[in-house]
Amino acid sequence: MNLTGRRFGRLTVLGPAAEPGMVLCRCDCGKLKKVRASSLTRTSKPVRSCGCLRSEAGRRNGTGSIRQNSANMLDLCRRYGTQPGRLINNKLSSRNRTGHTGVFLNEKTGKYIAFLWFQRRRHYLGSFRTYQEAVAAREEAERIYFAPVIAARKAELAQGS
Numbered sequence: 530m531n532l533t534g535r536r537f538g539r540l541t542v543l544g545p546a547a548e549p550g551m552v553l554c555r556c557d558c559g560k561l562k563k564v565r566a567s568s569l570t571r572t573s574k575p576v577r578s579c580g581c582l583r584s585e586a587g588r589r590n591g592t593g594s595i596r597q598n599s600a601n602m603l604d605l606c607r608r609y610g611t612q613p614g615r616l617i618n619n620k621l622s623s624r625n626r627t628g629h630t631g632v633f634l635n636e637k638t639g640k641y642i643a644f645l646w647f648q649r650r651r652h653y654l655g656s657f658r659t660y661q662e663a664v665a666a667r668e669e670a671e672r673i674y675f676a677p678v679i680a681a682r683k684a685e686l687a688q689g690s
């Protein structure tokens with residue numbers, strides 16, 4: 530099928546590309562893009578731009594655009610001094626070996642050490658004989674440091690911002 534000269538959304542087909550099945554297109558934004566001919570003519574989710582269409586849509590929704598999301602995240606970090614989302618999820622780091630975030634075993638001393646990272650600072654919570662004590666210290670610190678931030682952020686989310 531010769532698609533040369535045909536228009537698909539923002540893409541105008543300039544002619545067949547070197548690769549079989551591919552065509553060279555010019556997008557209305559000025560970019561050249563090689564596209565599989567069948568992805569222009571298919572009925573389900575056909576390609577309609579060089580990718581600029583999708584990124585504009587992302588900017589409009591405030592979702593899908595990495596730049597916008599990281600700007601939001603930076604704004605949150607500035608206001609809270611930390612990432613509230615990370616506090617809310619409180620996901621265990623893959624490097625963690627003790628099963629509790631911020632609790633580490635000091636292999637030299639055999640003691641458990643508890644830390645808490647908050648507002649770019651590492652807070653040392655102490656060194657403990659047992660894992661349970663270290664976890665308790667960490668949980669106590671989470672209540673003190675994290676709870677106000679989480680509460681403030683959840684209230685903000687509830688208001689839809």
Ligand SMILES: [Zn+2]
Pocket residue numbers: 539556557558559560578579580581582
């Ligand atoms: Zn484009």
